[in-house]
Amino acid sequence: MAHRAYLLLALSLFSGVTAIGQATCVSFSNENDGFPIVQDGVAATVLTSDDDWPGVHRAVQDFQLDIERVTNVNTTIYNFTSGDALTSTPVFIVGTLGRSSLIDQIVNSTDLDVSEVEGNWEAFKGQVVANPLPGVESAYVLVGADKRGVIYGLYDLSEQFGVSPWYWWADVPTTKHDDLFIDASGCSHGTPTVKYRGIFLNDEQPALQNWAMAKFTNGTGAPPRNSPFNSKFYKHVFELLLRLRGNYLWPGVLQSNAFGQDDPDNMPLADYFGVVMGTSHQEPMARGTPNEWSSENGGKWDYSQQREKIYQYWEKGAERAKPYETLFTLGMRGAGDLPMESAGIALLTQVIEDQREILANTFNGTDITDVPQVWTLYKEVEAYYDNGLPVPDDVILLWADDNWQTMRRYPLENERNRTGGAGVYFHVGDPRNYKWIISTQISKLYEQLSLAVARQATSLWVLNVGDLKPYEREIEFFLNLAYDSAVWTPDNLNTYVTSWAQREFEVSEEDSADIAQVLANLTRYNARKKPELLGANTFSLTNYREAETMLDQWETLVAVSTELYDKVSDDAKPAFFQLVHHPVQASANLYKMVISAGINNLRVRQARLSANALEEVVNDAFDFDYDLEDEYHTMLDAKWEHMMEQTHLGYFYWQQPMANSCPLTSRVQARKQALPGPMRISPEGFQAAWPGDMPNQCDIGYNCPSPSLVLDSFDVFGSRYVEVGAGGPNPFTFTATSNAPWISISPNSGSVSPEEPETRVLFTVKDWSAIEGNATAKVTFTAIAAGQKPASFAVDLVAVHNMVPDDFEGFVQGAGVVSIEAAHAARNSSVSGVTWAELPGLGRTESGVTPWPRMGNDGQNFTLGEGPSIEYDFYTFTTGANGTILVSAHISPIFNSQGKERPIGVGFQVDGEPAQSNYFVPPTVPGKDLPTGWVNYIGEAIMTVNSTFVAAPGAHNLKIWMLEPAVVVQKIVIDAGGLKQSFLGPPESVRV
């Protein structure tokens, strides 16, 4: 019986009746004898109180609409006045504790216990209450501690009824149900993990801006700057934000926008909805700067020269924002989000003092420490702070990332008891803006943000969301984690995406797992090299079959996504296209375009006719890129016109190019035979082709020896190939023969022509036991072309038969390297409760391992060799120079985020050799934002940390020692003398 109950519970998680990450209290049938919101076509009456917040009345109207969306039944909303006689329908009572006289009356006259709610920021509680009002036997009562507590309580039910927060913003269909019930025990929620949870609509050009202009204006935006971001637009943003359980917004800031000026309704509307407004880190005192400043002809934005004028400008900002819930940005940067020329600690201290004085005067009678304020420690401002800039204790300190979701700093131990607390600001930007498509892994957001929770940066989280679309799911995850961080762990993180897929597309559990896998791969592939940074040679065109593996992976992804797209209901297709299928296709197409250009360039150099077809592949992909954009813009009667307008091809510096441009390709003369003859021989691993002279064959570049391929018995691919290609218009047939009996050549003959210009010939070893040590096979390719003499060319295959002892278990060297995914450890020790644990799905290839829990051992570090270690067993046959091997750990980018006293480090040890510590985060050059080399780490999404050990061929053990927390190791590459250049490192070695 107990077993069965458990099963039912597990199933109910997947029945679609959930709010992601939240408790479930809604059902579509009355098996739990719940409270009927809608039953047999009759809806409960919703009772409110006219003295409640206007924002509550507004949310109740959404609640009414949501019920109708699901059931087609209209509820009645009714402001209760005592003495009213109620009709016979069930009664749903909702309101704010201490504000709604209706709620207060019920609390006074029943035994409803509101102690979990009272005084708790944004908490709510719902349950069935007996005899709440005269003549009402029982009712469902939803009580919010405050305005947003009620609103979240209502939207939580809506989400469970089946209305996605994205019903409008991503056209997610609502599944119809006849009946809706709420369990008598109801749904409740306490105070969220993070107090202020918001987004920053930055980088809203071109997409969001042009879309808003088309949809919310008559073609002309508001004076003085032609801004389209009016209250008609923001009403959609506010509703979304609240449905996602966020509460804070930094509005758009680019050329034309200033929230408070563009539409006089903007500020009151935010407050009416219940959204707390702020302004971005560089716009102090609730004013859109520089736009508002310029519109008042403010002149130079420099406090040392224009103190009085700027002071008055800020006074106006404070006065204007006073009636509305506002979290004020303090501090100051120079014009254009640049450092202020005359800045220094003294000036900034003055700025803060003056801003506090303005707030004290404006909110005369209120304690200044009760006016929420934030100061962002961004770029040079962080340096001032580190150098002693005083910050009042009640001001939230907002720490920033590196633009790429790696936090530069978390609050240190001695910074964790400030009354204002700390926060986290994630943004998007240089060394290259990436606004086009989703390229951030949820596992990465989790990794960094759970650390922010562990280090108590929970007063404020702000996520820069660019144009908002297409980051829907990731925005929601950010806000979801901020609302309830304890729900998500490394082990259940994937269910965030599977639940999300079920909610959005009403798919089966199995399909939701497939969708989650598609999205995990999409974001993994895009995160390892952002599309905006991808180059034709990013992935090796010759080593480890890397480039072709990338193309295969993307192609598979498109195939799976297409299958799923075909499978989801017609209703759900537009949403699936926006949220899954468009980004998959568009990213895959971009990768295909850029990598094919790389292969084209290489083949032109190699005098291969097949280069020409690749030029067409690139050009077609360039066209298809626009087709996809157009499809997005025209669907649903052009609802999302302009929304995918972001340029994304052909960057010249960090900011977007002004037009997309096609990657450079070239072609060979298709009408004339290459000088050395009709046949081109291109062996695996070489930039060169034969016969004839060309660079890359050997150092001199002419008269080079014929090529030699090496294949050992633990090679991951188990084969080597030679591509036989056309060197011009003349078709030929070829044979590939060898006198070595142990080699298999497949195919050993074929035809090559302009129509089929390449054939790949694989060499494998039929019988390793026939080889003692090394053996060499000569393979001769002979081409017969009409009217030409037969032409022959020979390639050597050297087979190396390596063997490991039977009792060895672990990874074995192949092709001169050992490559190990960090999660595939042999042993793992635990010290003071801290163990290296896997963060599934994170990073470029498989996952990451990191010391867990984050604040284990009281957040303290370990001495080298005394902390927890994670171990790998491996076997080598060779060494690099001087009998050494090079151990490279691929580590997720990390800053010295624990301050100067606790640099980030990790230890390595091979066998009994002395352990080596490595404090690998490069120093920051004073005056520069990022540590030396950081651009490369960002570009590669990895830091490679090297240590050298003496290690003779044989069995070995590698230990990675924890020194400091938060280090995430993704992969280990051990060079035993054969490592070749590639982006991701060699694929994982054979494990025995």
Ligand SMILES: *[C@@H]1O[C@H](CO)[C@@H](O)[C@H](O)[C@H]1NC(C)=O
């Ligand atoms: C209840 O009263 C409020 C405040 O006067 C009002 O805004 C709201 O529209 C009323 N609701 C209904 C259903 O009449």
Ligand SMILES: *[C@@H]1O[C@H](CO)[C@@H](O)[C@H](O)[C@H]1NC(C)=O
């Ligand atoms: C639902 O009822 C309200 C009045 O209670 C009314 O204003 C509204 O138009 C109705 N909606 C529909 C779709 O019938």
